Amino acid sequence: MxxxxxxxxxxxxxxxxxxxxxxxxxxxxxxxxxxxxxxxxRSRDTKPEKLLRRLVHARGLRYRVGARPLPDLRRTADLVFGPTKVAVFVDGCYWHGCPDHYVPPKTNPGYWSEKVLGNMKRDRDTDQRLKDAGWLVLRFWEHEPAEDCALQVCEAVADRKARQGGASA
Known part of the structure; x- marks a missing residue:
């Protein structure tokens, strides 16, 4: 009572x-x-990532998921093609500051805006470190058509594979 x-x-x-x-x-x-x-x-296995992985896999490519392209760098790529040195990232519009879809938060804006800005800076740093190590970095927004992204990934991996084959022959 x-x-x-x-x-x-x-x-x-x-x-x-x-x-x-x-x-x-x-x-x-x-x-x-x-x-x-x-x-x-989720930080991995998001719907856009899984769709891209499925499409790339269906085209015959194999890759590592959520792996570090560089062992000494504590950052992971969504898809890693080690032999051809291609790292693929599927960035969320909110978390990575998409110029088309990012909307600043209304609650606790100081914290979240700073968090997103930090993510963007880390993304640029990751890109530069990978490029310096000879990697090709492909970044896609979560809203981009997965078919288009998969095609770009497949073309990039095939191109790098062809260059490696030509260099060693």
Whole structure:
């Protein structure tokens, strides 16, 4: 039985409405619901990645998934073609600052805008380090047609394979 002064709990937005919820120390979360939502976002095996992988695989190419192109660099590419030194990245529009689709956040904008800017800087640094090591870097946005991306990947790998064959003959 409820006390006469007790207010029944509401379930409109789940735990985020709980006034007793406190973000863990150092957390970026503005609410429990936001924290759960952001933690559920995949960093690999996204739908655009899986579709691209399926199309490239269907064309006969084999690759490594989520691998480090350079062992001493703590960054992974979505598809890695080691023998031909081709690294493929499928970037999410929000997380990597797509010029067409990125919308600045309304909640905690200072943190998230800085986070996306840091991702963009890291992407450019990764590109440069891989290029310096002789890799070809292909980056696609998640909204780009997967068929077009797969075609570009296949052409790039075939071109590099042909160059390697011609150089060693």
């Amino acid at each position: 409820l006390c006469p002064d007790a207010v029944p709990p509401t379930r409109l937005s789940g735990v985020s409405e709980d006034p007793a919820w406190v973000a863990p120390e150092g957390s970026w979360a503005s609410s429990a619901a936001r924290r759960r939502n952001m933690q559920a976002i």
